[in-house]
Structure formats: C-alpha cells, structure tokens
Amino acid sequence: MEHLINRRVKQIEISGIRKFYNMVADMEGTISLTIGQPDFLTPAHVREAGKRAIDENKTTYTHNAGNHDLRKAAADFYSKKYGVSYSPETETIITVGASEAIDISFRTILDESSEVILPGPVYPGYEPIITLCGAIPVHADLRENGFRMTADVIKKYLSEKTRCIVIPYPSNPTGISLNEQELKEIADLVRGKDIFILADEIYSELSYGEPHVSIASFLKEQSIVINGLSKSHSMTGWRIGMLFAPEAVSKHLLKVHQYNVTCASSISQAAALDALTAGIDDPEEMRMEYAARRDYVFDRLEDMGLDVIKPDGAFYFFVKIPFAGVNSFDFALSLVKEAGVAVVPGSAFSRFGEGYFRLSFAYSMETLTQGLDRLKSYLKSQ
Template sequence: MTSKINPNVQKLEISGIRQFFNRISHVDDMISLTIGQPDFKTPQHIKDTAIQAINENFTSYTHNAGFIELRQAISSFMNVKYNLLYNPENEIIVTNGASQAIDTALRTVLMPGDEVILPSPVYPGYTPIINQCGAVPVLIDITETQFKLTASQIENAVTPKTKCIILPYPSNPTGVSLLKSELEDIARVVKENDLIIVADEIYSELTYDRKHVSIGTIIKEHTITINGLSKSHAMTGWRIGVLMAPEWIAKECLKVHQYSVSCASSISQKAAIAAFTTGINDALPMRDEYRKRRKLTGDYLKSLNFKTIEPDGAFYYLAGIPSTMSSFDFALLLAEQAKVGVIPGTAFGEHGEGFIRISYACSELSIHLAFERISKFLQNR
C-alpha cells in the first residue's frame, strides 16, 4: 500500500527538534533550554479583544486574505516599524501562522527541479516544503561566516536552475541578523539573477542592539516578506502569520492559501487587530527581558569555553560545544546526566554538527540553575 503514498512525503522525517525532544521526554526534573516560544503570556488586552469577539459572534469565515481592518492594521504596523509599504487591499495575506505563510510562498513559486538557496544551520521547516515541491534545497555552510549568508556565497551557488533564496533573520537557530549593507549586497545579486527572496522575519521585533532592516525596503519587487505575532506578542497558539508581497506575487499566493485553509481563525484575527494597533509596542518589555537573559546566557557560555557568536535577536545561542563528541551525544548525555535539555545542532542540518542550540526564552532562575548543572557536568567529563 505504501506505493500509493507520494514518494516525496515518504521521504519526509519528523523534525529533528521533535525527535530529540521525544528522546529526552522521560527525564524527570529537567530544566529545558529547548523552548522555541516566548515564556510570556499573551497581553491581557489582546485576550480581552478575543473574548469580546466570541461574545459578539465573530465566528464565521472571513475574506480569504483576512479582515480588511486587520490587513490595514498590519500595513500601518509594518510601515511604522520597518518602513515597509504593502497595500492592504492586494499585497497582504493573513495566514495560519508564519509556517503556513512560508508553505504558501514556496508552493506558489517553486516548480520541480528549481533550486532554493538557504543558509545552514537553519530552521528545519523549510527543506521539507522544498522537497515536497520537487525542488532542490542548496544548503550553504555559514559556520565560517559569523552565521551570515553572504552575497558572495549566493553568487557562487547560483545556477540557471536557482529560483529563490530563503533569508531568515534574525535566525533560528543562531539569533544572528544581517546589516543593511549586507542586505544591499544580497539584493544586488538577487536583481542581477532575477531571483525571489523569501524573507522570514518572524523575530523582527526581538532585536537588541539596532533596528531591524527588512530587505523588502530594498528590493520589494523580488521579495516575499513573512512575519507574524507568535514571537513578538507571545501568541504562538493563536496562529496568526502574515505574508506580504508585491501584487503580482500576492495574487498567486492567495490562490494557494484559499485552497489550503480558506482563511485564518476569525477570533484570532480580531485579537490580532488589537496586537497590531494598541499593542504596537507590546514586544518592547519582552525584548528588554530577553536582552538581560542574552547577556546572562552568553556570560555563562563563555566562562565554560563554549564557542559563541552573540545573537542580534530572537532568543537563541548556537554554541560550539567544548567536546569532541557529536552534538547529539553531547545533548543526550547533558539531558540524562545533568538534567538540562538543549537541542543538538544537527537538528538544523549537517552543518550544525559540533553545536547545540540553547534557548533563553525561560526565566533567569532557570538559566542560573541550568548552567550550574552544565558546569558540574563538564567538570566530571
């Protein structure tokens, strides 16, 4: 019977993050530095808006692209925050989380045999979609370039089959972002080769030392911008993502979106209006807390001889382990012997070998306790 299943689906594997999490789930009293979501609660005013929407019976289908009021709020938010100019009528689509926005974007532009350039290590949610489209992921090792995908690397990787570049920044798992000058260099290569950029900017509100620059402000006609509320407003379960693109792309993305999900949750959309308007600065106090945790985590890592590159945003360190063992074995022993959960770098691709991802989306107390255990673990090796 397996012959009746799409071979591209049969080749898929469960996310390495989930595989490892399942492997260590039996460990009692474990401090988890694995979490990929904010440890804050959704702001109360957003929850109140959702409750009001339920009571007022906003429980029907919406426009496929989302409530126009929400798209207008998103347009204003992106303009104020990042100088991004997208028309709410025909250039913005509200999706079921940023993951669905990425899926929609890639299914819209990719054809069998197309090549997609992306950095590695990288969030593991991109390559399965590329593969399902019959396209080919071209992974570029960024471990020797300060975790940054460079214009020269892209130039060297481009072939006649190259269709698009995935540009996630700030990055999961590295937390590293890109400077405006670096984005301008990449934009030049994109324009010269007539490529499409899928810019995953879900962590754009969680940047610490400088304002996030969106490549959509530099080369909009070639860019699909992905964003959402999961990280910025602690709304992972509400499933509100945003796909923004010039009309010539967005109108095609809307077809794929329409036949996949019809529309995002009406209640979540109403809550999202509050997030993008009265909650325009809801991320700021969370970002300040993450900045403190970044320093605390970084200080511990350096003191224990982990190799680090300080993240510009998000809430992760991808740290080089002070050991010759594999990253999987190191993370497994750390969980079983020290009762600290981290993610092995290989969950983010083969170029993640030798690294572990540590999330500081947890309390400072948890960080202190976790590194006390990690220190003892290393001393006993």
C-alpha cells in the same frame, strides 16, 4: 498501505527539534532549554479582544486574505516599523502562522527541480516543504562566515536553477541578523534576476542593538516577506502570520492559501488586530527582558570557555560542542541523562549544524540559572 504513501512525504522527517523535545519531555526533573516558546503570557488586552470576538459572534469565515482592518493594521505595522509600504487590499495576506506562509510561498513559486539556497545551519521548517514541491534545497555553508548569509557567500551557490534565496533573520538557530549594508549587497546581487528572496522576519521585533531592517526596503519587487505574532506578542497558539508580496505575486499566493485553509481563525484575527494596534509596542518589554537574559547567558557560556557568538536577535545561542569527535545528538543525549538539562542537537538544523547545540533563552532567569549550573557541572565532569 504504507507503500502507497507519496514518496516525497516518505523522504521527509519530523523536525529534529520536536523529535528531541518529545524524547526528553517525560524525563523527570529535566530542565528544558529546547523550544522557542516565549515564556510570557499573551498580553491581557489581546486575550480580552479574543474573548470579545466570541461573545460578539465573530465566528464565521472572513475574507480569504483576512479581515480588511487586520490587513490594514498589518500593512501599517510594516510601514511604521520597517519603512516598507504594502497595499492591504492586494499585497497583504493573513496566514495560519508563519509556517503556513512558508508553505504557500514555496508551493506558489517553485517548480520541479528549482533550487532554493538556504543558510547552513538553518531552521528545519523550510527544507521539507521544498522537497515536497519537488525542488532542491541547496545549503550555503556559513560556519566560516560567523553564520552570516552574506552576498559573497550566496554568489558561490547561485546557478541557472536558482529560484529562491531564503534569508531568515534574526536567525533560528544562531540568533545572527544582517545589517543594512549586508542586505543592500544581497539586493544588488539578485536585482533583475529571476530569483525570489523569501525573507522570514518572524523575530524582527526581538532585535538587540541595531533595529531590524527588512530586505524588502531595497528589493520589494523580488521579495516575499513573512512575519507573525507568535514571537513578538507571545501568541504561538493563536496561529497568526503575515505575508507581504507585490500584487503580481500575492494574487497567486492567495489562491494557494485559499485552497489550503480558506482563512485564518476569525477569533485569532480579532486578537491580532488588537495586538497590532493597541499593542503595537507590547514587544518592547519582552525584548528588554530577553536582552538581559541574553547578556547573562552569554557571560555564563563564555565563563565556561565555550565557543559562542553573541546573538543579534531571537532567543537562541548556537554553541560549539567543546569535545572533539562527539556528534551533537550523542552530546545532547548524554547531557540530559547525566545532568538533567536538555538542549537541541545542532544536527537538527542541517548537516552544517553538526558539532553544535542550540540553547534557547526563552525561559525564566531562574530556569536559565539552574540549567546553566547543570551544564557547567557536566562540562567539568567530562
């Protein structure tokens, strides 16, 4: 019966990140530096809020957009942290993680043959959804621009079919972010055009040095903003995302969301409310620890003579493979087999990631030390 499967589904693949992780997961003794999974526990008070929700029988459907108190907390969070005001009633939707927010955003705004400009390299969660919509992903080559998705690069890829520009920052896989001036220039470039900005800001609370700036503060009327609690509050399994958009757009996003999932988990919503109120500053302790790990890993990689840019946020390094003519999959496979340390091949992040590998520092300092020691030994042996 496989011949009856939707042809667009056949065109897409399982994420290269997960594919490689699954391949090496059962290799005994392997140190994995692959997955962007925070190694912190969900804060205790957030876990308790989830338990209370069960005990208080908060186990029914909620409003499609999410409980009003949570939507208000989410809108207050964005106003306090990033200075962008959204109506909890008409411009805020609680989703099943940022992934569902990405899905319903593309399905709401894209038509057949619409073009979507993506960074290259980029997180692999966008392109398959674009393809399923019958739209066309257009990757902007950022390799000669320090992996920065700036206006001067974007304008080279604009066409009459451009419907959306994806601005994910801080970036997975590079950790690169954009500063206020760069965001203003992007806003000026597309202002007044029939183009959406899809701003994936899931790592906004994990910014080092300069605080995160949302492009919606310059171009709210054309921006769809995605965030969530997976990275900021170590709540990956709770599956809570936040989607912000002007009312004229949000009312259509809500329709797709409603038919997709009805609503986010009521238990998770109760925990999320506690995270965004009592725990609004919880990410700070994690951010400080990640910053220390980032500095340590950067020094180690530089000491190995590797070509790498110090990330502005998130918890990834995107490292140039130091051997000519070796593709990223073969490098990563050799590294795990010969040295027992796993990283993600750069090819998982589009063809513009070829020649690189991604290393996650969302692991304990002990794990990072052991993994980097093995990486160093491997490089010396080649």
